[in-house]
Amino acid sequence: MSNNPCIICVAITGSVPTKAANPAVPISVEEQIESTHEAFEAGASICHAHVRNDDETPSSDPEKFARLKEGLEKHCPGMIIQFSTGGRSGAGKTRGGMLPLAPDMASLTVGSNNFPTRVYENPPDLVDWLSAEMREYKIKPEIEAFDLSHIHHAVKMNVDGRIPGKLYIQFVMGVKNAMPVDRDVFDYYVKTVKRLAPDAQWCAAGIGKDQITLNDWAVSAGGHARTGLEDNVRLDRETLAPSNAALVKRVVELCDKYERPVATWQQARDILELQPA
Ligand SMILES: [Zn+2]
Numbered sequence: 001m002s003n004n005p006c007i008i009c010v011a012i013t014g015s016v017p018t019k020a021a022n023p024a025v026p027i028s029v030e031e032q033i034e035s036t037h038e039a040f041e042a043g044a045s046i047c048h049a050h051v052r053n054d055d056e057t058p059s060s061d062p063e064k065f066a067r068l069k070e071g072l073e074k075h076c077p078g079m080i081i082q083f084s085t086g087g088r089s090g091a092g093k094t095r096g097g098m099l100p101l102a103p104d105m106a107s108l109t110v111g112s113n114n115f116p117t118r119v120y121e122n123p124p125d126l127v128d129w130l131s132a133e134m135r136e137y138k139i140k141p142e143i144e145a146f147d148l149s150h151i152h153h154a155v156k157m158n159v160d161g162r163i164p165g166k167l168y169i170q171f172v173m174g175v176k177n178a179m180p181v182d183r184d185v186f187d188y189y190v191k192t193v194k195r196l197a198p199d200a201q202w203c204a205a206g207i208g209k210d211q212i213t214l215n216d217w218a219v220s221a222g223g224h225a226r227t228g229l230e231d232n233v234r235l236d237r238e239t240l241a242p243s244n245a246a247l248v249k250r251v252v253e254l255c256d257k258y259e260r261p262v263a264t265w266q267q268a269r270d271i272l273e274l275q276p277a
Contacts, residue, residue, distance in 0.1 A: 005263035006255050007224040007271060009046035009203065010039040010244050014230025015058040015088035022233035022240045027052045029064055033071035038245035039228070040076040043252045045268035047072060048082045048107065048142075048228070058088045065098035078265035078277040080104045082142060085130055087120050095126075099133040104274050106134055107170075108141035108163075110153045114177040120146070131162045140274060142203075143169045146178045151189060155196045165273055167200035169193055170226065173214055174207035181210040186217055201271060207231050212250060219254040224263075227251050 017025045026035040036047045051064035082105035085095045109122045143154040157163040171189045174181045193202050203224035206214030211232035218225045227247040235241050255262050
């Protein structure tokens, strides 16, 4: 698989982990830029970002996203910037309020499912609005597939033009009350993407201790990998991850093990059909 570079995405902050869980979780925009820079140097080529308020609660403030984008473009030139339109930071269209900033990518969940304590609501009209905004600002969606039906629906949106270009689909496993970490399901996801959307690229994310499990499965099966403190704050049961970069390094080691080159940001932009930086 030496001709198949592996794109490493670092999910730096998320909506949930706090400094009480791990002091290395970057909260302020300045901390986010510094943490991303280290992860970029370690091999990550996509930064998946949420922003937070000063009290660590989730925010959807476009001004914070704008400062983050500006800082990342300055300190991590070429890195792919992906903003989250996930549901924890705000309801409805506020989730896409930062899309006019035209990041390279944005996450897009095309259906609903349960989360640990509530429903992750992605009603059809909101999904259509978010995807229309992404077309308007030429943002490539990363489809967050929490369920098999999300893969099917993304393919439908791709075929009818609501999601143009080659699909990029992320399998998310291990969120409590959503799809568990299950190898047979993972293999079926890969098979389904290959069958329904042969041009698509895929990646995978695991939550908590299973982050490394999904990293291993994805790298060895020819997909791309997501890591970062958003999904997991530990190296092992006893050890907190000292940084986002430390989690990126674990994926780089897996790429070495399975003889896959780590994608440079130029290669990642090429694979994902993004504009040059
Ligand atoms: Zn996220």
